[in-house]
Amino acid sequence: MNKDLPGHIRKAFRSVERYLPVVDVIVELVDARMPNGSRLKDFVGKLGKLSVIALSKADLADKEQTKHWIEKYKEKGCSCIALDCRDRNSVKNLSKLIRSVTLQANNAKSSPTRKVRRVMIIGIPNVGKSTLINSLAGRAAARAANMPGVTRSVQWIKISGELELLDLPGILDFGLLRRGDILKLINTIPGKDDDTYTKAKNLCRILYLTNNEHILPDYGVCEQNFDKYISDYARKMNFLVKGGNPDLQRATNDIVKRFQSGGFGRVTIENPEKDFSEVFAEYEKQEADDSEGLENV
Ligand SMILES: Nc1nc2c(ncn2[C@@H]2O[C@H](COP(=O)(O)OP(=O)(O)OP(=O)(O)O)[C@@H](O)[C@H]2O)c(=O)[nH]1
Numbered sequence: 433m434n435k436d437l438p439g440h441i442r443k444a445f446r447s448v449e450r451y452l453p454v455v456d457v458i459v460e461l462v463d464a465r466m467p468n469g470s471r472l473k474d475f476v477g478k479l480g481k482l483s484v485i486a487l488s489k490a491d492l493a494d495k496e497q498t499k500h501w502i503e504k505y506k507e508k509g510c511s512c513i514a515l516d517c518r519d520r521n522s523v524k525n526l527s528k529l530i531r532s533v534t535l536q537a538n539n540a541k542s543s544p545t546r547k548v549r550r551v552m553i554i555g556i557p558n559v560g561k562s563t564l565i566n567s568l569a570g571r572a573a574a575r576a577a578n579m580p581g582v583t584r585s586v587q588w589i590k591i592s593g594e595l596e597l598l599d600l601p602g603i604l605d606f607g608l609l610r611r612g613d614i615l616k617l618i619n620t621i622p623g624k625d626d627d628t629y630t631k632a633k634n635l636c637r638i639l640y641l642t643n644n645e646h647i648l649p650d651y652g653v654c655e656q657n658f659d660k661y662i663s664d665y666a667r668k669m670n671f672l673v674k675g676g677n678p679d680l681q682r683a684t685n686d687i688v689k690r691f692q693s694g695g696f697g698r699v700t701i702e703n704p705e706k707d708f709s710e711v712f713a714e715y716e717k718q719e720a721d722d723s724e725g726l727e728n729v
Pocket residue numbers: 488489490491492515516517518555556557558559560561562563564575576577578579580581582583584600601602603
């Protein structure tokens with residue numbers, strides 16, 4: 433654990449260690465829009481517990497790509513499920529999966545099944561841990577809101593006579609933080625307001641690299657000239673300032689918010705068929721070229 437991480441994240445790491453001995457299953461909650469890029473794979477892997485991967489926000493991700501991600505994880509021997517954490521029916525399938533993996537594991541070891549299953553939900557900030565718990569509990573047992581760092585303390589929440597869940601603050605590591613630009617787009621890391629132009633441009637760039645120009649429809653074709661796309665968008669939306677010039681602040685705010693709430697349709701950033709490290713290396717290269725170009729203007 434690194435001392436430079438925020439206090440509540442360090443606390444979450446310590447809580448994982450503390451409660452691990454009494455936990456039966458770990459639910460590794462990842463964002464369906466970038467599953468590997470939001471996974472704490474090394475950390476969860478080292479815990480040596482039975483675990484399930486749950487893809488949250490599947491309602492915002494491309495259906496076909498989510499199917500591929502599930503197949504991919506299953507091929508690797510992981511139990512995996514896609515969820516809309518806000519939907520009680522969707523999360524019921526997770527309870528069933530938890531029950532079946534614990535039964536299987538106990539049968540394999542010929543050990544008696546404990547009546548209460550204790551489950552720890554681990555995931556990056558704002559991925560939907562508390563929302564998932566609330567949907568399973570059928571009540572607002574944990575505070576949930578659309579900003580990272582909402583859960584600050586650890587609490588057990590009893591779902592039924594058979595299931596107890598541990599809500600933890602979000603966890604991040606430095607491997608994931610290297611792609612902080614992209615995590616800001618899915619609201620894992622708070623972005624400052626004055627940063628929206630960069631954020632919108634980063635969004636256009638990553639979508640261009642992963643999904644091509646068709647992702648941002650109806651507002652001009654998003655060719656590689658993202659500045660032009662943004663000003664075309666502002667004009668199309670009639671976001672204008674005095675003198676008829678495009679209101680870029682309003683346009684970029686709108687682009688990012690619209691993407692985050694699914695207003696551009698169901699979009700998966702991390703394509704299961706492409707190596708995201710390569711995509712991200714290209715993203716960083718283009719961004720550096722772009723900044724250099726600006727400096728030379
Ligand atoms: N569309 C959609 N929104 C979701 C889903 N799950 C959670 N959300 C929303 O995502 C936001 C964050 O949810 P939380 O449950 O607070 O996330 P968390 O992981 O507990 O966040 P921290 O406690 O800050 O780490 C809320 O606005 C939720 O309504 C989902 O499956 N689909």
